[in-house]
Amino acid sequence: MAVYLFYLIVFPGLLFSAVTGAFLSWFDRKITARVQFRKGPPLLQPFYDFFKLLLVKETILPKKGSPMMFLLAPVLAVAGAALASVFILLPLFNISSGFKGDLIVIFYLLTIPSFSYIIGSLASGNPLAAVGGSREMKLIMSYESTFLLFLAGIIVKASGNFNLYSVISIQQNTTPFIGSVSGILLFIVGIFCIQAKLGLVPFDMAEAETEITEGTFIEYSGPPYAMIKLAKYIMLFILPSFLAALLLNGFTLKGINILWAVLKIAGVVLLLTLIRNTNPRLKIKQAVSFFMIWMNLLAVIAIILAYLGY
């Protein structure tokens, strides 16, 4: 029991993934600044932001809304992200072998933060937050089917294994899945799904700052907003490591391989940041057709290729 609590709260759950995610968030902001020829924030900036929101600022509850759901939603988001981080990172760090079908559990857990953002935004009673919430819902409906097809492609490539640990060990015994045509197609699909799951720029219509003034999060202030930031930090770490586990051979934590593991995560985050900095925000209609038509098509082609063995 104590071991499971340790897994959930310290390593590799809440604390570890939050700290790593905060550093990755700094990395993301620093790269953004360098792309725009700026200098960028200091290394500990995400921690300053988090502790300022948590300790200094006041919490304001909306008058015309449901305060209970409004305060519960950020906690749910953190809980979902922390649970997902445990299920993803335990097989990745070779601590436990997971269980049969944990890919499906991870798929469900990864949707919890987005759903709790919707709940929180609708509970705040703000019309702009309602617009943001409905956009987030449309976005979820479009990218989740693509993400499921992406996972189906991985399962076909792993010859029917639903277990994250065996997906990693199959890659480590043979070749990484990305070293084939279908693997490259799946990587493209996966990167765009992660971009939408993280709400980064081409797909950030739910929290568009200039247009609907932060949309889903407009009414959040103080500690609840700090919780949302925490959930975002955790997601920024676990989604790239999920991609690394599914396609890029996972981690081997021995000697020089630790450096490779760090570089894999940093490389995926770098790719996400570059996509974010070179693209404008899409309209929700464009995002839906992008996932529903093009990304689904790509994923289906990848599944067929994987089935034929390419």
Add this chain to the structure above:
Amino acid sequence: MDEPAGRNCNNSCLPGILNSYKVSFKNFCFKKSLWVFHFGGASCNNCDIEILDCLTPRYDLERFGILLVGSIRHADVLLVNGSINMRDRDRLLEIYEQAPKPILVVAIGACGCTGGIFAEGNTFAGPVDKIIPVNAYIPGCPPKPEAIIAGIVKLVKSV
């Protein structure tokens, strides 16, 4: 009975020291991440452009952790510029009340600080500090980005 230990001791006993560390940690974090919300009154847009300049590559206020946010609920600093007329006054008051405390208010430009050339206008509702408490004034018509950064640095030091 005397008073229980740990109360009413400033920096001499352990709870007092811990409390002072807590306060200084809070202040440090607040100082290091000021998020700015921009309220433009009846501005001629010159100050707006100069404020935008501070966030561009040449001056880059993100070095100090300063970000421009879209919602007043996330703000730590309320930047007010432009002359505040009768209609803006209600909005400014409402925005100020919606902000989570502690909030710092900065009046930018001649119009925000004193009223400038609009000070004797019919619809002028007073400089910003007649409506809400102001923590820092940055005069100029418009102030240069360097002046805005100097004002922000003084504000950060005064926190």
